[in-house]
Amino acid sequence: MTVTLADVAARAQVSPATVSRVLNGNYPVAASTRERVLRAVDELDYVLNGPASSLAAATSDLVGILVNDIADPFFGIMAGAIQSEMGGPGGRAGGERLAVVCNTGGSPERELTYLTLLQRQRAAAVVLTGGAMENVPHAAAMTSKLRKMADAGTRVVLCGRPPAPDTRAIALTFDNRGGGRELTEHLIGLGHRRLGYIAGPEERTTTRHRLEGHREALKAHGIDEDPRWTVHGRYDRRSGYEATLELLRRDPSLTAVVAANDSVALGACAALRDSGLRIPDDVSVAGFDDLPFSIDAVPALTTVRLPLAEAGARAGRIAMGREEPPPGGIATVRGELMVRGSSGVPRR
Amino acid sequence: MTVTLADVAARAQVSPATVSRVLNGNYPVAASTRERVLRAVDELDYVLNGPASSLAAATSDLVGILVNDIADPFFGIMAGAIQSEMGGPGGRAGGERLAVVCNTGGSPERELTYLTLLQRQRAAAVVLTGGAMENVPHAAAMTSKLRKMADAGTRVVLCGRPPAPDTRAIALTFDNRGGGRELTEHLIGLGHRRLGYIAGPEERTTTRHRLEGHREALKAHGIDEDPRWTVHGRYDRRSGYEATLELLRRDPSLTAVVAANDSVALGACAALRDSGLRIPDDVSVAGFDDLPFSIDAVPALTTVRLPLAEAGARAGRIAMGREEPPPGGIATVRGELMVRGSSGVPRR
DNA sequence: AGCGTTACAGCAAGCGCTTTCTATCTGATG
DNA sequence: CATCAGATAGAAAGCGCTTGCTGTAACGCT
Numbered sequence: 001m002t003v004t005l006a007d008v009a010a011r012a013q014v015s016p017a018t019v020s021r022v023l024n025g026n027y028p029v030a031a032s033t034r035e036r037v038l039r040a041v042d043e044l045d046y047v048l049n050g051p052a053s054s055l056a057a058a059t060s061d062l063v064g065i066l067v068n069d070i071a072d073p074f075f076g077i078m079a080g081a082i083q084s085e086m087g088g089p090g091g092r093a094g095g096e097r098l099a100v101v102c103n104t105g106g107s108p109e110r111e112l113t114y115l116t117l118l119q120r121q122r123a124a125a126v127v128l129t130g131g132a133m134e135n136v137p138h139a140a141a142m143t144s145k146l147r148k149m150a151d152a153g154t155r156v157v158l159c160g161r162p163p164a165p166d167t168r169a170i171a172l173t174f175d176n177r178g179g180g181r182e183l184t185e186h187l188i189g190l191g192h193r194r195l196g197y198i199a200g201p202e203e204r205t206t207t208r209h210r211l212e213g214h215r216e217a218l219k220a221h222g223i224d225e226d227p228r229w230t231v232h233g234r235y236d237r238r239s240g241y242e243a244t245l246e247l248l249r250r251d252p253s254l255t256a257v258v259a260a261n262d263s264v265a266l267g268a269c270a271a272l273r274d275s276g277l278r279i280p281d282d283v284s285v286a287g288f289d290d291l292p293f294s295i296d297a298v299p300a301l302t303t304v305r306l307p308l309a310e311a312g313a314r315a316g317r318i319a320m321g322r323e324e325p326p327p328g329g330i331a332t333v334r335g336e337l338m339v340r341g342s343s344g345v346p347r348r
Numbered sequence: 349m350t351v352t353l354a355d356v357a358a359r360a361q362v363s364p365a366t367v368s369r370v371l372n373g374n375y376p377v378a379a380s381t382r383e384r385v386l387r388a389v390d391e392l393d394y395v396l397n398g399p400a401s402s403l404a405a406a407t408s409d410l411v412g413i414l415v416n417d418i419a420d421p422f423f424g425i426m427a428g429a430i431q432s433e434m435g436g437p438g439g440r441a442g443g444e445r446l447a448v449v450c451n452t453g454g455s456p457e458r459e460l461t462y463l464t465l466l467q468r469q470r471a472a473a474v475v476l477t478g479g480a481m482e483n484v485p486h487a488a489a490m491t492s493k494l495r496k497m498a499d500a501g502t503r504v505v506l507c508g509r510p511p512a513p514d515t516r517a518i519a520l521t522f523d524n525r526g527g528g529r530e531l532t533e534h535l536i537g538l539g540h541r542r543l544g545y546i547a548g549p550e551e552r553t554t555t556r557h558r559l560e561g562h563r564e565a566l567k568a569h570g571i572d573e574d575p576r577w578t579v580h581g582r583y584d585r586r587s588g589y590e591a592t593l594e595l596l597r598r599d600p601s602l603t604a605v606v607a608a609n610d611s612v613a614l615g616a617c618a619a620l621r622d623s624g625l626r627i628p629d630d631v632s633v634a635g636f637d638d639l640p641f642s643i644d645a646v647p648a649l650t651t652v653r654l655p656l657a658e659a660g661a662r663a664g665r666i667a668m669g670r671e672e673p674p675p676g677g678i679a680t681v682r683g684e685l686m687v688r689g690s691s692g693v694p695r696r
Numbered sequence: 697a698g699c700g701t702t703a704c705a706g707c708a709a710g711c712g713c714t715t716t717c718t719a720t721c722t723g724a725t726g
Numbered sequence: 727c728a729t730c731a732g733a734t735a736g737a738a739a740g741c742g743c744t745t746g747c748t749g750t751a752a753c754g755c756t
Contacts, residue, residue, distance in 0.1 A: 020713065048468050071424040076421065103432075297646075376703060
C-alpha cells in the first residue's frame with residue numbers, strides 16, 4: 001500500500017540502511033549509489049514516515065510557537081518572524097523544521113494542553129509569545145512544565161514575556177513598564193493632568209506592567225490618580241470603544257485617554273468621535289505596540305513601537321540554536337515612543 | 349532516563365497493553381486497574397511518546413493550516429477560527445488535535461515544502477487558506493500532491509480558495525468575482541465613471557477574480573476601461589499608497605479608487621490625503637474583506653465583508669469530520685457589500 | 697453440576713526508521 | 727607481495743507504542 005524505505009531499497013538494490021543514509025546525507029555514500037537511490041525514491045514517490053523517523057532517531061523537527069490570539073497582528077507579526085528563522089523552506093538548507101503556531105486564546109488550560117502536546121511530540125523548541133497569566137496555580141504549573149521540557153532537551157524561549165525563574169527558559173522581555181511610563185510622561189509634558197487609562201485584562205503581566213509604568217509617570221509628576229480614571233477591558237477595539245464611553249461618563253473633563261494597545265486606542269478614537277469630541281484638540285489618545293494600521297488612523301496614533309519582528313526573529317534564531325542566548329538568559333527589548341497626531345496640547 | 353509505558357506498567361503492576369488502553373480509553377478496563385495506572389502515570393510524570401504512538405497506531409493528530417501571511421489578519425482570523433474547531437468538546441473524547449499554522453509567505457515552493465512536511469507527519473487533515481497561485485507548473489504539482497495526500501487519507505479542505513479539480517479536496521470558495529462586481533456597481537451607481545483599480549499580485553486567483561468582477565461591472569454599464577486605470581501591487585498598505593500616487597499621476601481625473609483589499613485601501617486613503625484630496629468628496633475609496641480596522645478608517649471604509657471566521661470555522665469542522673462536506677465538495681461563500689463613508693457621489 | 701458468556705488482562709508481533717557494529721573491497725605503503 | 731588504512735555497504739538490534747489474539751476467572755443459566 002504505502003511505500004516504505006524497504007521498497008525503495010529493493011528497487012535501488014541496496015540495503016535500507018543505505019537509503020536512510022542517502023536521505024539524511026550524513027554518511028559517506030558513493031555518488032553512483034546515491035543517484036540510484038534518489039531515482040528510486042522519485043519513481044516510487046516515496047514519502048518519509050515522520051513518526052517512524054522521529055522515533056528511531058529520538059529527535060523531532062517540530063518547533064512550537066504559542067500565541068494568545070492569532071487573529072491579532074501583534075502575535076501574527078511575531079509568529080511570522082519566528083517562523084521565518086526556522087530554516088526549512090526558504091531558509092538555509094538542512095534544518096527543515098516544521099514551525100507550528102498554536103493559538104491559546106488566552107486560556108491557561110489551552111496553554112498547558114498545547115505544551116503537553118508539544119512535549120509528546122518531543123518538540124525541538126518552543127517559543128512562547130506575549131504576556132503571561134498571573135494566576136498563581138497556573139504559573140506554578142507552567143514553571144514545572146517548562147522546566148521539564150527544558151530538562152528533556154527542548155529549547156524554551158519567551159518572546160515578549162517576562163522571565164520565568166527556575167525554568168532555564170531564555171527570555172526576551174518587552175519593556176512594557178518603561179514604555180508605558182514614557183508614553184504618559186509625553187502626555188504630561190504636553191500639559192495633560194487628567195488622564196484616563198484603558199487597561200487590558202486583569203491577571204496579565206503585560207496589562208500590569210503597562211499600567212504600572214503609567215502610574216509611575218503620574219506619581220513622578222505629582223499627579224494624584226483618581227480611581228475612576230482606570231477601566232479594565234480586553235485587548236480589542238470594541239473594548240476600547242466601550243471603556244472610553246465609560247471613562248467619559250465617569251469624568252467628562254478628561255483630556256487624554258491612554259489605551260492598553262493600538263486596537264483599544266482605535267476604539268477609543270471612535271468613541272470620542274461619536275461623542276462629538278475632537279482628537280487631539282479635545283482629548284488626546286495614545287496606544288501601544290505601533291501595529292501597521294496605527295499610522296493610518298486619523299489623526300495618526302501616538303504610541304510606543306515594539307520591535308515585534310526583530311524580537312521574533314531573534315527568538316527564532318535562539319530557538320534554532322543559531323544565535324547565542326543573551327547573558328543570564330534574559331534580555332530586555334525596549335520600545336520607542338512614536339509621537340504622532342493623536343496627542344497634543346490640551347485645549348480645554 | 350525518560351519514563352516509558354513499560355515503566356508505568358511495572359509500577360502499576362500491569363502489562364504495557366493495559367496502560368496503553370487506559371490512556372486511550374477505548375477498551376474495557378476495570379475501574380480499580382485504571383485508577384492504579386493513572387496514579388502511576390502521575391507519580392512518574394509520564395509523557396506519551398507521540399512519534400512512537402503515531403507510528404504504532406498509523407495515525408496522527410496533526411492538522412495543518414497553510415496561510416500566505418500570518419501577520420495579515422485576513423489569514424489570522426481564518427486560522428484562529430479553524431483552530432478553534434479542533435479538539436475539545438464536540439469531537440470524540442480525546443479528539444484533541446494539534447493544529448499547526450504554516451506560513452508560506454506566498455511562495456509556491458514553501459507551500460509544497462510544507463505540504464510534504466505535513467505528509468511526512470501523516471497529518472490527519474490540511475486546510476489551505478487564501479487564493480492559489482496560477483503558475484502552471486506549480487498548479488500541476490499542487491494538484492498531484494493534494495491528490496496523493498487525499499488518497500493517503502488526509503482530509504484536504506480549501507478555505508477561501510477556488511476548487512482544485514481532480515484532487516478530492518473540499519472547497520469553500522469566496523465569491524471574489526461577485527463581490528468585486530457588486531462593489532464597483534455600487535460606485536457606478538453613485539455616478540462614478542472614471543475608476544482606478546489597484547490589483548493584487550499577478551498570478552493569484554484572488555487578484556484575478558476580484559479584478560474580473562470589477563471589469564464585469566464596468567462592461568455591464570458601458571464604461572470603457574482605460575488601461576491606465578489598473579495598477580498591480582502587493583496586498584499591503586504601502587503598495588496601496590504607491591499605486592494610488594501612480595494612478596493619480598496617470599489620470600488625475602479619477603473619482604474613485606477600488607483597492608484589492610482593505611490594507612491597500614488604507615494606503616490609498618493616505619496617499620489621497622497626502623495629495624490634498626478629500627474622501628469621498630474628491631475621490632471615493634473602496635476596499636475588500638472588511639477586516640476589523642476598516643471601520644476605524646476615517647471615513648470608514650466601504651468594502652465587501654467576507655465571513656472569514658464563519659468560513660474558517662466551517663472548514664475546521666469539515667477537516668475534523670464533524671460536518672458534512674457540501675454537496676459536490678464545493679460551496680461558494682458570498683461576501684456582503686458594506687457601504688460606508690469612504691464612498692460617495694463624485695463632486696467634481 | 698456443567699456449560700456458555702462476559703469482562704478483563706497479557707502476549708507478542710509488528711509499525712518504519714536509524715545507527716552501531718561488522719564485512720568487504722580498494723588502493724597505497726613498506 | 728603482504729599489510730593496512732580508508733571508503734562503502736549491509737546486518738540486525740532496537741526506538742516506544744498499539745492491537746489482534748489468546749487466556750482465565752467469575753458469573754448466570756438450564
